[in-house]
Amino acid sequence: xINKKPLIFISxxxxxxxxxxxxxxxxxxxxxxxxxxxxxxxxxGSSMALTxxxxxxxRKICEEKDLVVFSCSGTPVDCTKLAFHVFFQDExxxxxxxxxxxxxxxxxxxxxxxxxxxxIEGCLKGAPSIAFSSxxxxxxxxxSSYTSLVQKLTALVLDKGLPEGVCLNVNFPMTSVHKGxxxxxxxxxxxxQEWEKYLQGEGSNSYLIAGDYISNEPSSSDTDxxxxxxxxxxxxPTTIDMTAYNMMNVLKDWFKE
Amino acid sequence: xINKKPLIFISxxxxxxxxxxxxxxxxxxxxxxxxxxxxxxxxxGSSMALTxxxxxxxRKICEEKDLVVFSCSGTPVDCTKLAFHVFFQDExxxxxxxxxxxxxxxxxxxxxxxxxxxxIEGCLKGAPSIAFSSxxxxxxxxxSSYTSLVQKLTALVLDKGLPEGVCLNVNFPMTSVHKGxxxxxxxxxxxxQEWEKYLQGEGSNSYLIAGDYISNEPSSSDTDxxxxxxxxxxxxPTTIDMTAYNMMNVLKDWFKE
Numbered sequence: 001x002i003n004k005k006p007l008i009f010i011s012x013x014x015x016x017x018x019x020x021x022x023x024x025x026x027x028x029x030x031x032x033x034x035x036x037x038x039x040x041x042x043x044x045g046s047s048m049a050l051t052x053x054x055x056x057x058x059r060k061i062c063e064e065k066d067l068v069v070f071s072c073s074g075t076p077v078d079c080t081k082l083a084f085h086v087f088f089q090d091e092x093x094x095x096x097x098x099x100x101x102x103x104x105x106x107x108x109x110x111x112x113x114x115x116x117x118x119x120i121e122g123c124l125k126g127a128p129s130i131a132f133s134s135x136x137x138x139x140x141x142x143x144s145s146y147t148s149l150v151q152k153l154t155a156l157v158l159d160k161g162l163p164e165g166v167c168l169n170v171n172f173p174m175t176s177v178h179k180g181x182x183x184x185x186x187x188x189x190x191x192x193q194e195w196e197k198y199l200q201g202e203g204s205n206s207y208l209i210a211g212d213y214i215s216n217e218p219s220s221s222d223t224d225x226x227x228x229x230x231x232x233x234x235x236x237p238t239t240i241d242m243t244a245y246n247m248m249n250v251l252k253d254w255f256k257e
Numbered sequence: 258x259i260n261k262k263p264l265i266f267i268s269x270x271x272x273x274x275x276x277x278x279x280x281x282x283x284x285x286x287x288x289x290x291x292x293x294x295x296x297x298x299x300x301x302g303s304s305m306a307l308t309x310x311x312x313x314x315x316r317k318i319c320e321e322k323d324l325v326v327f328s329c330s331g332t333p334v335d336c337t338k339l340a341f342h343v344f345f346q347d348e349x350x351x352x353x354x355x356x357x358x359x360x361x362x363x364x365x366x367x368x369x370x371x372x373x374x375x376x377i378e379g380c381l382k383g384a385p386s387i388a389f390s391s392x393x394x395x396x397x398x399x400x401s402s403y404t405s406l407v408q409k410l411t412a413l414v415l416d417k418g419l420p421e422g423v424c425l426n427v428n429f430p431m432t433s434v435h436k437g438x439x440x441x442x443x444x445x446x447x448x449x450q451e452w453e454k455y456l457q458g459e460g461s462n463s464y465l466i467a468g469d470y471i472s473n474e475p476s477s478s479d480t481d482x483x484x485x486x487x488x489x490x491x492x493x494p495t496t497i498d499m500t501a502y503n504m505m506n507v508l509k510d511w512f513k514e
Contacts, residue, residue, distance in 0.1 A: 045309045048368045050302035055455035055463045085452045110499055111305045124365055156511055166501040183508040185500040195342045198312035206312045237504035242367055243442040244423040247494035251440040254413055
Protein backbone atom coordinates (compact mmCIF):
# COMPACT_ATOMS: atom_id res chain seq x y z
CA UNK A 1 0.00 0.00 0.00
CA ILE A 2 1.20 3.52 -0.79
CA ASN A 3 -0.30 5.07 2.32
CA LYS A 4 2.39 5.80 4.91
CA LYS A 5 0.08 5.39 7.88
CA PRO A 6 0.90 2.36 10.02
CA LEU A 7 -1.06 -0.74 9.07
CA ILE A 8 -2.83 -2.22 12.11
CA PHE A 9 -4.54 -5.63 12.22
CA ILE A 10 -7.22 -6.08 14.87
CA SER A 11 -9.02 -9.22 16.00
CA UNK A 12 -10.55 -10.68 19.16
CA UNK A 13 -12.37 -13.73 20.50
CA UNK A 14 -15.70 -12.16 21.47
CA UNK A 15 -16.68 -11.65 17.81
CA UNK A 16 -16.62 -8.63 15.48
CA UNK A 17 -19.84 -7.22 16.93
CA UNK A 18 -18.57 -7.14 20.51
CA UNK A 19 -18.45 -3.89 22.35
CA UNK A 20 -14.76 -4.30 23.26
CA UNK A 21 -13.44 -4.59 19.70
CA UNK A 22 -15.62 -1.68 18.55
CA UNK A 23 -14.12 0.51 21.27
CA UNK A 24 -10.60 -0.68 20.40
CA UNK A 25 -11.13 0.19 16.72
CA UNK A 26 -12.21 3.72 17.61
CA UNK A 27 -9.22 4.14 19.96
CA UNK A 28 -6.75 3.07 17.24
CA UNK A 29 -8.27 4.83 14.20
CA UNK A 30 -6.26 8.01 14.83
CA UNK A 31 -3.02 5.97 14.71
CA UNK A 32 -3.19 4.20 11.35
CA UNK A 33 -5.15 2.32 8.75
CA UNK A 34 -6.98 -0.62 10.20
CA UNK A 35 -7.93 -4.06 8.92
CA UNK A 36 -10.19 -6.12 11.17
CA UNK A 37 -10.90 -9.82 10.78
CA UNK A 38 -12.74 -11.21 13.77
CA UNK A 39 -14.93 -14.23 14.49
CA UNK A 40 -18.57 -14.08 13.40
CA UNK A 41 -19.68 -15.04 16.93
CA UNK A 42 -18.27 -15.34 20.45
CA UNK A 43 -15.32 -17.72 20.70
CA UNK A 44 -14.21 -17.34 24.31
CA GLY A 45 -11.70 -19.90 25.54
CA SER A 46 -10.46 -20.64 22.01
CA SER A 47 -6.81 -20.56 22.99
CA MET A 48 -4.76 -21.10 19.81
CA ALA A 49 -7.22 -23.63 18.35
CA LEU A 50 -7.30 -24.06 14.56
CA THR A 51 -10.20 -25.16 12.38
CA UNK A 52 -9.05 -28.18 10.42
CA UNK A 53 -12.23 -30.19 9.81
CA UNK A 54 -14.25 -27.69 7.76
CA UNK A 55 -13.43 -24.77 5.42
CA UNK A 56 -13.10 -21.31 6.95
CA UNK A 57 -14.96 -18.44 5.26
CA UNK A 58 -14.84 -14.67 5.59
CA ARG A 59 -16.97 -11.76 4.34
CA LYS A 60 -16.67 -8.00 4.31
CA ILE A 61 -18.85 -6.22 6.86
CA CYS A 62 -17.98 -2.60 6.15
CA GLU A 63 -15.39 -0.36 4.53
CA GLU A 64 -14.68 3.26 5.40
CA LYS A 65 -11.67 5.57 5.09
CA ASP A 66 -8.69 3.68 6.57
CA LEU A 67 -10.92 0.96 8.02
CA VAL A 68 -12.14 -2.34 6.63
CA VAL A 69 -13.91 -4.97 8.74
CA PHE A 70 -14.29 -8.66 7.88
CA SER A 71 -16.09 -11.37 9.85
CA CYS A 72 -14.78 -14.92 9.72
CA SER A 73 -16.27 -18.33 10.51
CA GLY A 74 -13.08 -19.55 12.21
CA THR A 75 -11.31 -19.22 15.53
CA PRO A 76 -9.32 -16.13 16.56
CA VAL A 77 -6.11 -17.80 15.32
CA ASP A 78 -7.84 -18.76 12.03
CA CYS A 79 -8.82 -15.08 11.62
CA THR A 80 -5.22 -13.98 12.13
CA LYS A 81 -3.71 -16.63 9.86
CA LEU A 82 -6.30 -16.00 7.14
CA ALA A 83 -5.84 -12.21 7.22
CA PHE A 84 -2.08 -12.67 6.87
CA HIS A 85 -2.61 -15.13 4.00
CA VAL A 86 -5.11 -13.06 2.05
CA PHE A 87 -4.16 -9.45 2.83
CA PHE A 88 -0.63 -9.35 4.23
CA GLN A 89 1.41 -11.44 1.80
CA ASP A 90 3.26 -8.39 0.46
CA GLU A 91 3.23 -6.14 3.49
CA UNK A 92 3.10 -7.35 7.06
CA UNK A 93 1.02 -5.21 9.44
CA UNK A 94 3.05 -2.85 11.62
CA UNK A 95 1.04 -3.99 14.59
CA UNK A 96 -1.35 -6.77 15.63
CA UNK A 97 -3.80 -5.82 18.39
CA UNK A 98 -6.38 -8.07 20.05
CA UNK A 99 -9.28 -7.18 22.31
CA UNK A 100 -10.56 -5.43 24.23
CA UNK A 101 -11.56 -8.71 25.82
CA UNK A 102 -14.57 -8.76 28.13
CA UNK A 103 -12.80 -10.66 30.92
CA UNK A 104 -9.18 -10.68 32.04
CA UNK A 105 -6.44 -12.81 30.53
CA UNK A 106 -3.96 -12.46 33.36
CA UNK A 107 -2.21 -15.36 35.13
CA UNK A 108 -2.80 -18.88 33.74
CA UNK A 109 -5.61 -17.52 31.53
CA UNK A 110 -2.92 -16.65 29.01
CA UNK A 111 -3.09 -20.35 28.02
CA UNK A 112 -6.86 -20.50 27.39
CA UNK A 113 -7.35 -17.06 25.88
CA UNK A 114 -8.36 -16.57 22.26
CA UNK A 115 -7.34 -12.91 22.65
CA UNK A 116 -3.83 -14.06 23.50
CA UNK A 117 -4.17 -16.60 20.64
CA UNK A 118 -4.38 -13.67 18.18
CA UNK A 119 -1.44 -11.97 19.86
CA ILE A 120 0.81 -15.02 20.03
CA GLU A 121 -0.03 -15.81 16.38
CA GLY A 122 0.86 -12.24 15.38
CA CYS A 123 4.13 -12.59 17.29
CA LEU A 124 4.88 -15.95 15.60
CA LYS A 125 4.41 -14.15 12.29
CA GLY A 126 6.94 -11.51 13.29
CA ALA A 127 4.58 -8.56 13.91
CA PRO A 128 4.70 -6.54 17.16
CA SER A 129 1.59 -7.77 18.96
CA ILE A 130 -0.49 -6.60 21.93
CA ALA A 131 -3.55 -8.03 23.71
CA PHE A 132 -5.90 -5.81 25.71
CA SER A 133 -8.32 -7.41 28.20
CA SER A 134 -10.32 -6.16 31.15
CA UNK A 135 -11.36 -7.64 34.46
CA UNK A 136 -14.69 -5.95 33.72
CA UNK A 137 -16.50 -8.59 31.65
CA UNK A 138 -19.85 -6.77 31.34
CA UNK A 139 -21.05 -6.85 27.73
CA UNK A 140 -21.82 -3.13 27.87
CA UNK A 141 -18.58 -2.19 29.66
CA UNK A 142 -17.26 1.29 28.85
CA UNK A 143 -13.47 1.12 28.44
CA SER A 144 -13.14 4.70 27.17
CA SER A 145 -11.16 5.86 30.20
CA TYR A 146 -8.32 3.60 28.92
CA THR A 147 -8.15 5.36 25.54
CA SER A 148 -5.04 7.41 26.31
CA LEU A 149 -3.22 4.40 27.76
CA VAL A 150 -4.10 2.20 24.74
CA GLN A 151 -2.96 4.95 22.36
CA LYS A 152 0.24 5.62 24.33
CA LEU A 153 1.28 1.96 24.50
CA THR A 154 0.35 1.33 20.86
CA ALA A 155 2.38 4.37 19.74
CA LEU A 156 5.35 3.23 21.87
CA VAL A 157 5.28 -0.24 20.29
CA LEU A 158 4.92 1.24 16.78
CA ASP A 159 7.91 3.46 17.53
CA LYS A 160 10.23 1.08 19.40
CA GLY A 161 9.04 -2.35 18.24
CA LEU A 162 9.22 -5.46 20.42
CA PRO A 163 12.00 -8.05 20.57
CA GLU A 164 11.58 -11.15 18.37
CA GLY A 165 9.32 -13.68 20.07
CA VAL A 166 7.94 -11.31 22.71
CA CYS A 167 4.39 -9.90 22.79
CA LEU A 168 2.43 -7.94 25.40
CA ASN A 169 -0.49 -9.15 27.53
CA VAL A 170 -2.24 -6.04 28.91
CA ASN A 171 -5.02 -6.33 31.49
CA PHE A 172 -7.16 -3.53 32.93
CA PRO A 173 -8.62 -3.56 36.45
CA MET A 174 -12.36 -3.53 37.13
CA THR A 175 -12.68 0.20 37.63
CA SER A 176 -12.77 2.94 35.01
CA VAL A 177 -10.11 4.85 36.97
CA HIS A 178 -6.76 3.09 37.44
CA LYS A 179 -3.80 3.71 39.75
CA GLY A 180 -1.10 3.45 37.07
CA UNK A 181 0.78 0.85 35.03
CA UNK A 182 2.67 -2.11 36.53
CA UNK A 183 5.09 -4.28 34.54
CA UNK A 184 4.25 -7.78 35.77
CA UNK A 185 5.06 -11.44 35.64
CA UNK A 186 2.41 -14.15 35.11
CA UNK A 187 0.72 -15.06 38.41
CA UNK A 188 0.88 -18.68 39.58
CA UNK A 189 -2.52 -20.11 40.44
CA UNK A 190 -5.30 -22.56 39.68
CA UNK A 191 -8.88 -22.76 38.59
CA UNK A 192 -11.00 -24.69 41.11
CA GLN A 193 -14.58 -26.02 41.12
CA GLU A 194 -14.43 -25.93 37.36
CA TRP A 195 -17.64 -27.77 36.49
CA GLU A 196 -21.31 -27.63 37.40
CA LYS A 197 -23.67 -30.51 36.71
CA TYR A 198 -25.85 -29.53 33.76
CA LEU A 199 -28.58 -31.99 34.63
CA GLN A 200 -28.90 -32.98 38.25
CA GLY A 201 -29.27 -36.61 39.23
CA GLU A 202 -26.94 -39.48 39.92
CA GLY A 203 -26.71 -40.80 36.38
CA SER A 204 -25.92 -37.49 34.74
CA ASN A 205 -22.52 -37.15 33.14
CA SER A 206 -23.24 -33.72 31.62
CA TYR A 207 -21.34 -30.68 32.89
CA LEU A 208 -21.05 -26.96 32.20
CA ILE A 209 -17.75 -25.19 32.70
CA ALA A 210 -17.56 -22.77 35.61
CA GLY A 211 -14.89 -22.18 38.21
CA ASP A 212 -13.01 -19.72 40.39
CA TYR A 213 -9.41 -18.65 40.01
CA ILE A 214 -7.25 -18.95 43.13
CA SER A 215 -3.82 -17.37 43.17
CA ASN A 216 -1.07 -19.41 44.81
CA GLU A 217 0.77 -16.19 45.60
CA PRO A 218 -1.92 -13.62 46.45
CA SER A 219 0.47 -11.27 48.28
CA SER A 220 3.14 -11.10 45.54
CA SER A 221 2.76 -7.55 44.27
CA ASP A 222 4.76 -8.17 41.07
CA THR A 223 2.16 -10.45 39.43
CA ASP A 224 -0.45 -9.50 36.84
CA UNK A 225 -3.28 -10.87 38.93
CA UNK A 226 -2.24 -8.76 41.95
CA UNK A 227 -2.02 -5.65 39.78
CA UNK A 228 -5.52 -5.87 38.33
CA UNK A 229 -7.03 -6.93 41.66
CA UNK A 230 -5.48 -3.83 43.21
CA UNK A 231 -6.56 -1.25 40.65
CA UNK A 232 -3.49 -1.16 38.39
CA UNK A 233 -3.09 -1.87 34.68
CA UNK A 234 -0.91 -5.00 34.28
CA UNK A 235 1.47 -5.31 31.34
CA UNK A 236 2.95 -8.82 31.20
CA PRO A 237 5.65 -9.29 28.56
CA THR A 238 5.00 -12.76 27.14
CA THR A 239 7.35 -15.10 25.27
CA ILE A 240 6.43 -17.61 22.59
CA ASP A 241 9.48 -19.73 23.51
CA MET A 242 8.13 -22.15 26.12
CA THR A 243 11.41 -24.01 26.64
CA ALA A 244 12.18 -24.59 30.34
CA TYR A 245 15.90 -23.87 29.89
CA ASN A 246 16.82 -24.52 33.52
CA MET A 247 15.52 -28.10 33.24
CA MET A 248 17.73 -29.05 30.29
CA ASN A 249 20.81 -30.08 32.26
CA VAL A 250 18.73 -32.11 34.73
CA LEU A 251 17.25 -34.08 31.84
CA LYS A 252 20.65 -34.52 30.21
CA ASP A 253 21.81 -36.17 33.46
CA TRP A 254 18.83 -38.56 33.33
CA PHE A 255 19.89 -39.78 29.91
CA LYS A 256 23.66 -39.82 30.45
CA GLU A 257 25.07 -43.16 29.35
CA UNK B 258 -7.87 -45.71 46.10
CA ILE B 259 -6.15 -48.31 48.29
CA ASN B 260 -4.11 -49.77 45.46
CA LYS B 261 -0.46 -48.71 45.71
CA LYS B 262 0.16 -48.76 41.98
CA PRO B 263 0.79 -45.34 40.46
CA LEU B 264 -2.34 -43.68 39.12
CA ILE B 265 -1.86 -42.57 35.50
CA PHE B 266 -4.24 -40.33 33.56
CA ILE B 267 -4.08 -40.60 29.76
CA SER B 268 -5.70 -38.42 27.10
CA UNK B 269 -5.01 -37.20 23.58
CA UNK B 270 -6.43 -35.06 20.79
CA UNK B 271 -6.91 -37.73 18.10
CA UNK B 272 -9.80 -39.33 20.03
CA UNK B 273 -10.05 -42.40 22.25
CA UNK B 274 -10.22 -44.78 19.30
CA UNK B 275 -6.97 -43.56 17.75
CA UNK B 276 -4.17 -45.99 17.22
CA UNK B 277 -1.66 -43.83 19.08
CA UNK B 278 -3.53 -43.70 22.40
CA UNK B 279 -4.26 -47.43 22.23
CA UNK B 280 -0.56 -48.14 21.86
CA UNK B 281 0.28 -45.71 24.68
CA UNK B 282 -2.20 -47.43 27.01
CA UNK B 283 -0.62 -50.83 26.34
CA UNK B 284 2.88 -49.40 26.91
CA UNK B 285 1.89 -47.91 30.29
CA UNK B 286 -0.31 -50.73 31.66
CA UNK B 287 2.68 -52.48 33.28
CA UNK B 288 3.49 -49.29 35.22
CA UNK B 289 0.26 -48.49 37.04
CA UNK B 290 -3.49 -48.24 37.09
CA UNK B 291 -4.81 -46.18 34.23
CA UNK B 292 -7.76 -43.85 33.75
CA UNK B 293 -8.37 -42.62 30.21
CA UNK B 294 -10.68 -39.78 29.25
CA UNK B 295 -10.22 -38.78 25.64
CA UNK B 296 -12.28 -36.96 23.00
CA UNK B 297 -15.03 -38.93 21.24
CA UNK B 298 -13.60 -37.87 17.86
CA UNK B 299 -10.48 -36.29 16.36
CA UNK B 300 -9.71 -32.85 17.80
CA UNK B 301 -6.40 -31.96 16.16
CA GLY B 302 -5.25 -28.37 16.58
CA SER B 303 -7.37 -27.88 19.71
CA SER B 304 -4.61 -26.14 21.60
CA MET B 305 -5.92 -25.39 25.11
CA ALA B 306 -9.44 -24.56 23.90
CA LEU B 307 -12.32 -24.98 26.35
CA THR B 308 -15.97 -25.73 25.60
CA UNK B 309 -18.04 -22.97 27.15
CA UNK B 310 -21.13 -22.75 24.93
CA UNK B 311 -22.60 -26.24 25.43
CA UNK B 312 -22.46 -28.88 28.17
CA UNK B 313 -19.68 -31.46 28.05
CA UNK B 314 -20.64 -35.13 28.47
CA UNK B 315 -18.67 -38.30 29.09
CA ARG B 316 -19.43 -42.02 29.02
CA LYS B 317 -17.64 -45.21 30.01
CA ILE B 318 -16.27 -47.21 27.08
CA CYS B 319 -14.67 -50.14 28.91
CA GLU B 320 -13.37 -51.27 32.27
CA GLU B 321 -10.74 -53.95 32.89
CA LYS B 322 -8.28 -54.68 35.67
CA ASP B 323 -6.39 -51.42 36.37
CA LEU B 324 -7.84 -49.74 33.28
CA VAL B 325 -10.95 -47.68 32.72
CA VAL B 326 -11.64 -45.75 29.51
CA PHE B 327 -14.09 -42.85 29.09
CA SER B 328 -14.89 -40.90 25.95
CA CYS B 329 -15.85 -37.25 26.25
CA SER B 330 -17.65 -34.76 23.99
CA GLY B 331 -15.21 -31.95 24.81
CA THR B 332 -11.76 -30.79 23.84
CA PRO B 333 -8.55 -32.40 25.15
CA VAL B 334 -8.36 -29.77 27.92
CA ASP B 335 -12.05 -30.34 28.76
CA CYS B 336 -11.26 -34.08 29.08
CA THR B 337 -8.41 -33.34 31.47
CA LYS B 338 -10.31 -30.81 33.56
CA LEU B 339 -13.39 -33.05 33.75
CA ALA B 340 -11.39 -36.14 34.75
CA PHE B 341 -9.73 -34.15 37.54
CA HIS B 342 -13.13 -32.81 38.65
CA VAL B 343 -14.98 -36.12 38.65
CA PHE B 344 -12.30 -38.69 39.50
CA PHE B 345 -9.29 -36.94 41.03
CA GLN B 346 -10.79 -34.70 43.72
CA ASP B 347 -9.34 -36.80 46.53
CA GLU B 348 -6.23 -38.20 44.88
CA UNK B 349 -4.34 -36.47 42.11
CA UNK B 350 -2.89 -38.77 39.43
CA UNK B 351 0.82 -39.51 39.84
CA UNK B 352 1.25 -38.82 36.16
CA UNK B 353 -0.59 -37.25 33.21
CA UNK B 354 0.41 -38.62 29.80
CA UNK B 355 -0.89 -37.46 26.41
CA UNK B 356 -0.52 -39.06 23.00
CA UNK B 357 0.87 -40.80 21.15
CA UNK B 358 -0.03 -38.04 18.69
CA UNK B 359 -0.12 -38.88 15.00
CA UNK B 360 1.98 -35.87 13.95
CA UNK B 361 4.77 -34.03 15.71
CA UNK B 362 4.31 -31.24 18.24
CA UNK B 363 7.85 -29.89 18.11
CA UNK B 364 8.77 -26.22 17.55
CA UNK B 365 5.91 -23.70 17.38
CA UNK B 366 3.39 -26.56 17.20
CA UNK B 367 3.52 -26.62 20.99
CA UNK B 368 1.09 -23.68 20.81
CA UNK B 369 -1.53 -25.34 18.57
CA UNK B 370 -1.33 -28.87 19.95
CA UNK B 371 -4.21 -30.48 21.81
CA UNK B 372 -1.76 -33.13 22.99
CA UNK B 373 0.29 -30.41 24.63
CA UNK B 374 -3.01 -28.92 25.86
CA UNK B 375 -3.57 -32.04 27.98
CA UNK B 376 0.01 -31.89 29.22
CA ILE B 377 0.05 -28.19 30.08
CA GLU B 378 -3.32 -28.60 31.83
CA GLY B 379 -1.94 -31.54 33.87
CA CYS B 380 1.06 -29.38 34.75
CA LEU B 381 -1.19 -26.47 35.77
CA LYS B 382 -2.98 -28.91 38.08
CA GLY B 383 0.32 -29.89 39.70
CA ALA B 384 0.74 -33.39 38.21
CA PRO B 385 3.97 -34.45 36.46
CA SER B 386 2.95 -34.40 32.80
CA ILE B 387 4.38 -35.75 29.54
CA ALA B 388 3.28 -35.50 25.88
CA PHE B 389 4.35 -38.09 23.31
CA SER B 390 4.03 -37.27 19.60
CA SER B 391 5.53 -38.66 16.41
CA UNK B 392 6.62 -37.16 13.13
CA UNK B 393 4.98 -40.26 11.63
CA UNK B 394 1.35 -39.18 11.28
CA UNK B 395 0.07 -42.30 9.49
CA UNK B 396 -3.16 -43.49 11.10
CA UNK B 397 -1.86 -47.06 11.21
CA UNK B 398 1.63 -46.09 12.44
CA UNK B 399 3.36 -48.71 14.61
CA UNK B 400 5.08 -46.96 17.52
CA SER B 401 5.99 -50.20 19.33
CA SER B 402 9.74 -49.72 18.87
CA TYR B 403 9.42 -46.75 21.29
CA THR B 404 7.93 -48.87 24.08
CA SER B 405 11.12 -49.15 26.14
CA LEU B 406 11.81 -45.41 25.82
CA VAL B 407 8.24 -44.48 26.83
CA GLN B 408 8.42 -46.85 29.80
CA LYS B 409 11.89 -45.63 30.84
CA LEU B 410 10.96 -41.92 30.72
CA THR B 411 7.63 -42.53 32.43
CA ALA B 412 9.31 -44.50 35.22
CA LEU B 413 11.96 -41.76 35.62
CA VAL B 414 9.28 -39.09 35.98
CA LEU B 415 7.28 -41.24 38.42
CA ASP B 416 10.47 -41.70 40.44
CA LYS B 417 12.01 -38.22 40.30
CA GLY B 418 9.02 -35.97 39.59
CA LEU B 419 9.26 -32.74 37.60
CA PRO B 420 9.76 -29.21 38.93
CA GLU B 421 6.63 -27.13 39.54
CA GLY B 422 5.43 -25.59 36.29
CA VAL B 423 7.56 -27.75 33.97
CA CYS B 424 6.25 -30.53 31.70
CA LEU B 425 7.85 -32.60 28.93
CA ASN B 426 7.16 -32.41 25.19
CA VAL B 427 8.54 -35.62 23.64
CA ASN B 428 8.65 -36.08 19.86
CA PHE B 429 9.70 -39.19 17.93
CA PRO B 430 11.35 -39.11 14.50
CA MET B 431 9.75 -40.66 11.41
CA THR B 432 11.57 -43.98 11.58
CA SER B 433 10.91 -46.92 13.86
CA VAL B 434 14.62 -47.02 14.77
CA HIS B 435 16.02 -43.90 16.44
CA LYS B 436 19.57 -42.68 17.05
CA GLY B 437 19.10 -41.79 20.73
CA UNK B 438 17.56 -39.09 22.94
CA UNK B 439 18.36 -35.37 22.63
CA UNK B 440 17.36 -32.80 25.27
CA UNK B 441 16.19 -29.87 23.14
CA UNK B 442 14.92 -26.35 23.06
CA UNK B 443 11.89 -25.25 21.04
CA UNK B 444 12.84 -24.55 17.41
CA UNK B 445 12.13 -21.08 16.01
CA UNK B 446 10.20 -21.16 12.74
CA UNK B 447 7.03 -20.41 10.84
CA UNK B 448 4.18 -22.04 9.03
CA UNK B 449 3.91 -20.78 5.43
CA GLN B 450 1.33 -21.20 2.65
CA GLU B 451 -1.18 -21.98 5.34
CA TRP B 452 -4.40 -21.95 3.33
CA GLU B 453 -5.75 -23.52 0.16
CA LYS B 454 -8.84 -22.19 -1.60
CA TYR B 455 -11.69 -24.60 -0.91
CA LEU B 456 -13.70 -23.46 -3.90
CA GLN B 457 -11.77 -21.99 -6.81
CA GLY B 458 -12.90 -18.78 -8.46
CA GLU B 459 -12.38 -15.10 -7.84
CA GLY B 460 -15.34 -14.57 -5.54
CA SER B 461 -14.59 -17.45 -3.19
CA ASN B 462 -13.65 -16.58 0.35
CA SER B 463 -13.59 -20.18 1.58
CA TYR B 464 -10.29 -21.75 2.63
CA LEU B 465 -8.96 -25.03 4.05
CA ILE B 466 -5.98 -25.01 6.37
CA ALA B 467 -2.76 -26.47 4.98
CA GLY B 468 0.83 -25.27 5.18
CA ASP B 469 4.48 -26.17 5.51
CA TYR B 470 6.71 -25.59 8.50
CA ILE B 471 9.95 -23.73 7.81
CA SER B 472 12.60 -23.59 10.53
CA ASN B 473 14.38 -20.26 10.90
CA GLU B 474 17.41 -22.09 12.30
CA PRO B 475 17.64 -25.37 10.35
CA SER B 476 21.29 -25.99 11.22
CA SER B 477 20.94 -25.50 15.01
CA SER B 478 21.41 -29.02 16.33
CA ASP B 479 20.01 -28.24 19.79
CA THR B 480 16.40 -27.73 18.64
CA ASP B 481 13.55 -30.23 18.79
CA UNK B 482 12.82 -29.86 15.09
CA UNK B 483 16.44 -30.64 14.16
CA UNK B 484 16.43 -33.70 16.42
CA UNK B 485 13.36 -35.36 14.91
CA UNK B 486 14.38 -34.43 11.36
CA UNK B 487 17.71 -36.15 12.00
CA UNK B 488 16.46 -39.40 13.52
CA UNK B 489 16.64 -38.55 17.24
CA UNK B 490 13.95 -38.49 19.92
CA UNK B 491 13.49 -34.87 21.10
CA UNK B 492 12.64 -34.14 24.73
CA UNK B 493 11.81 -30.44 25.15
CA PRO B 494 11.25 -29.34 28.77
CA THR B 495 8.37 -26.89 28.59
CA THR B 496 7.34 -24.18 31.05
CA ILE B 497 3.83 -22.94 31.76
CA ASP B 498 5.24 -19.54 32.83
CA MET B 499 5.23 -17.50 29.60
CA THR B 500 6.61 -14.31 31.18
CA ALA B 501 9.39 -12.73 29.07
CA TYR B 502 11.46 -11.80 32.12
CA ASN B 503 14.23 -10.11 30.15
CA MET B 504 11.73 -7.61 28.72
CA MET B 505 10.48 -6.40 32.11
CA ASN B 506 13.13 -3.73 32.69
CA VAL B 507 12.79 -2.39 29.14
CA LEU B 508 9.06 -1.90 29.71
CA LYS B 509 9.64 -0.32 33.12
CA ASP B 510 11.82 2.26 31.37
CA TRP B 511 9.01 3.00 28.89
CA PHE B 512 6.66 3.87 31.74
CA LYS B 513 9.13 5.68 33.99
CA GLU B 514 7.66 9.01 35.07
